[in-house]
Amino acid sequence: MNLLVPRRQVTTYDEVTARIKRKRLLMTWGVTTLAVAILSVWLMPLAYAGVTSLKTRSQVADAPILPTEIATFEFEDRKYEVFEVPFDDGDRELALVTRGRETSEFVDPSDPEAGLITWEGRWRTLEPVRSLSLAWGNYPEAWELINFPRLLFWTTFYATVTLFGAVISSAFVAYGFSRFRFRGRGVLFMVLMATIILPPAVTQVPSYAFFSWIGWTGTWLPLIVPQFFANAYNVFLLRQYFFTIPTEMEQAAAGDGAGALRTFFYVILPQSVPALTAVSLFHFFFAWNDFFGPLIYLVSNRDIQPISIGLTFFSGVYDSEPQLIMAASFIPLAIPLVIFFFAQRVFIQGIVITGVDK
């Protein structure tokens, strides 16, 4: 800055707006670039899983990023590796035929008729030419090894059956808590909410003993039946939503002689589709993720295990085959992601309701 020139005292309106605009533009660029940078780190594991699932066993160790293979060229019935060879007039990609200490002989893959080319220098200093080679075979292999259709079937079965049970029962309970006055309603609702903080471990041991006594271990029953009795998260979310529905229509229905059950089914439920969808989605993701319950009840019965448990045992056995584990992880990962992208608005709203209103 030139200190001898006095600063101008007067700034025009246009100058100020121009300065503000410039600053805005700069900030927009800066913040958006930062977001892109952070996002690429945030999603990097997805890229890693995708890329690794297409590598061969040796590429996992040798090829740092992409699944690449050292290119080879077949010359006179033998395979030779291709290297980047520097010449005075530029680099050429040549296949190394005879390896020598100071001079080596190459052949040009694009023009093998030309015969051997002699190059002076140490071949060990040359960079090998790598070309992309995707091992798509990992997917069918993992699919077969882990018996995916069976795992998928049981996971989907569990998710859908309990989805109906949990959503319908929770809707009933939420309606009861939102529209009726009865003794102890406040206390009961507090108790319901308190079950969120209660560690499941406290009830798990005797439940397990009981279910094993009646012979339910090794079946899905101990995991499915309790879901039909509502749960705190769903009830809370649905109750919040029911509060926003005006009561006029219910009063009109009651005036027409409809009972509480009829009103619930024909007035409340049709108006609650967004909330019911959100709760269903949550439940689906919960069931897809559920781990501890299936682990303790289904550990003895390999034939009906869900993905979460199947994949755990698979990763233990195929510890030394990372590419197969990545291929196996990609399939259960893709399904919730696709569902999320189609239903993100409903989904995100649901999380915000439970988080902010509580």
Next chain:
Amino acid sequence: MATTMVKPAGWGRLRLDRTRPKRQEIGPLERRRARAGLLFISPWLVGFLLFYLLPMVASAFFSTLSFQLATPDEAEFIGLGNWQRALFNDPNVWRAWIVTLRFAVINLPIGLVVAFGFALLLNSDYLRSRNLFRTLFYAPSVVPFIASTLIFSQILNSQTGWVNRLISFLFGIDATGVDGIRWLDNPTLIPLTYTFIGIWGLGNAILINLAGLQGVPTALYESASIDGAGWWRRMWHITVPMVSPVIFYNLVLGLVGLLQYFLQPFVLNGTSGYPQGATNFYMIYFYKQAFQFAQMGYGATLAWILFFVALAITIVVFGTARSWVYYSAEQT
């Protein structure tokens, strides 16, 4: 929160009548409505009795028994024997608590700060196509934990993982060798490693923080700016206090979740506690005792200890809330 208001004469009596209804004052319609309400909540009432209350009572009873699931006939009453064993004679319990609490102390602050930071970024007025960014930042949260755990453990693999390769590339050191950074094998690094492994799970916390930020009235920022407050001051004196209820909610849920941390260490190391017991979290030990060794009595005792620890920590956290969580008047 309690609200005080000026009441017109006669209101007090009215309120009293409503809070303490006498039986004969309830009309037949109200009684029918009350019965219908109880019927509607009956699924939960039954479920609560069957799957919460009864098992809890049974669990308390179990904790006084020496009870192997395989030999129920030999179960015998041993009073507080299990409690004595867990609290005084079994060093593994204390070790498991140290592992678990150390992890919580490292994981929670990182999680809270990262979630808040991401929410700030996604709430910025300067961010282009905000909705796209919000969707993409949230997306990994729907990835099943089993898949993300396996993926992150590969990324942190000391020889072939991208993290060590990136560190080697950026800083010119050999992080991938035997003397490199052994994320999954070095007991000291384990809390940090497992924080990374679970980082995708922050999606919900980010969203809730974001909603909290959107709820801050812009008028507050405007008047603060006019008073000459810079970005940092506005952050500390407006943003953080205004979203502190959200941070508190995330803290409580995070704590309760971390005390029951199980899936990630179990998927990667089973119940071995590798390396050197550093992944022997409390739930892992509970699982081993209750379900692998089928010790129902001791397992129930360990579960109750978990309950009391969770309760104590929750009470302490709620106790501190008064001094740092700010509830504005309209949120009462």
